Amino acid sequence: MRDKQRTDLAALLALVCAVVALFLANKYLDDYKIRIINLSGIYVTLGLSMNLINGFTGLFSLGHAGFMAVGAYTVALLTMPISMKEMNFFFQPIVPWLANVEVGFLPALLAAGLISAFLGVLIGAPVLRLRDDYLAIATLGFAEIIRVVFTNTQSLTNGALGLKGIPNYTNIWWSWGVAFITVWFVTSLIRGSYGKAFMAIREDEVAAQAMGINLFKHKVMSFAFASFFAGVAGGLLASLLGTIDPNMFRITLTFNILLIVVLGGLSRITGTVISAVVVTVMMEALRFLDESINLGFIEIKGVPGMRMVVFSIILILVVIVRKAGLMTRLKGRESSYAEN
Template structure:
């Protein structure tokens, strides 16, 4: 398919998305709008983790840590000094924390940038480890970030966290950043760098034998993934308007990992589709946590049961469709054109 036609179709698709967002703003209630916002943020997080794990083969479990960094940095920058003065009850905030302020766009970028810096710093020693050891080490990093956030009250307000964060993250911001994330990662993967990352994933030894600086490319992938994890954390903080260290437990990384695995490791299309489906499904499964009457028996609600049900569903996916929804396939304009041409024939 010609490049000009592809660009035109992309522009039309963005226009359709904009129309749908306008309709959603007009006709969706607050709860439905919140679900749509969570879909956009989960897509950002899934794409960033898929770049690290699905396309580069780095088993990372530290996404919650990078999200926490982005969330705290963004929150500090978009809250007013008066808000911070009232929030910091345990100990007064550092002067530079209390007086720091920036527009929302700059604050989100700063959250992603600081997360990327931390990704590069921890990546230099950790990316030299093997697969399983890397997963354990990045999990430890995420826990360190959470514990540090809990114990520096002059920076993060300790266990109390932040409340009353300005709610700037609406549908337009969240889906706009989701499109930016998708565009950047697609362009990265379509370049020669993307081919190198896939070669490292498939056979690292062969890539080294071909003269590839494996460590440098791993660090690049890890840093870019960390940047967008920080972006997702920043948007989530502004969407929920409250954060605290307990939000950024391992389960947060596990939720993102579920989306990546269910969609397909090495498929951006799969991450987008699974981000939509799993976010909706997790909300729909809240019904299993409520009391229900079944055949004359009253069953009490069990908090957390939806995650049990969903974890069982993930096990079934791994057992019977290990490649996920899309495997390593992508949904492109060219593939869609091929489908329509076969149907006409």
């Protein structure tokens, strides 16, 4: 018990330090840097939510971009001023039941999470009996379907034109507040009996079932939690960027989150938080690879795409170097891909 108290104390201390650091950053840094800090917070939430399902529960899901899209559009449509909606939907008027809705940021975020979680249950219930690679491709498929539907529902999402003029509610306190809540939630979930059940499912489904764990219930639950936070993070992102369109939510977005989760370590909470911040900052810091820099006396030509080349190589290298250690497992038993 003393160990737990000590880690709790350490966590509290870290939280206080983080809040002070955020306060200082908010006060002294310029808009661009604050934007990166916001993005980091959002990616912390995203990384943890993906880790909950891919790491702790061992269900390889690639549907995050889809859930983020749902959350982003929910927040955008709920918080956008009525006059702005008319300007956005010049092509085809918005559906009447949304035309005169304008709510605060918090209810909109909650709605984003809940709708996303509801969708997670709807999607999860049928596909979660699939395993490994099949589950990956099915969830990827659902994310694509969501994107295609959003591209076509002109009167609901404004289709491919996207939405502009979403109010910028997201600030450091929102993005990192949600991130801290996510850290707290995932940590307590994992420490509790649900978390134990999730990890038991990851280790060995059959044994878990024999121990009386309801596989279906726990898998769907983990999936719903993950989609809730993905939806909230999507909402934060929409409000941070101010403009969204369906093409933002391609598999590339899921790839970024997967990168964070793999670099930080599957089923690692602290690792995910650190790697979310590092990756987000690096994504910005390495932007020079894509763009030309003019140093006054010499111009260095950037090559578009180079940044993602670097990140793909990092991902492959990490996977190869860590090999079996990628998943922190209680024991080494796991069917290698050439076996079953």
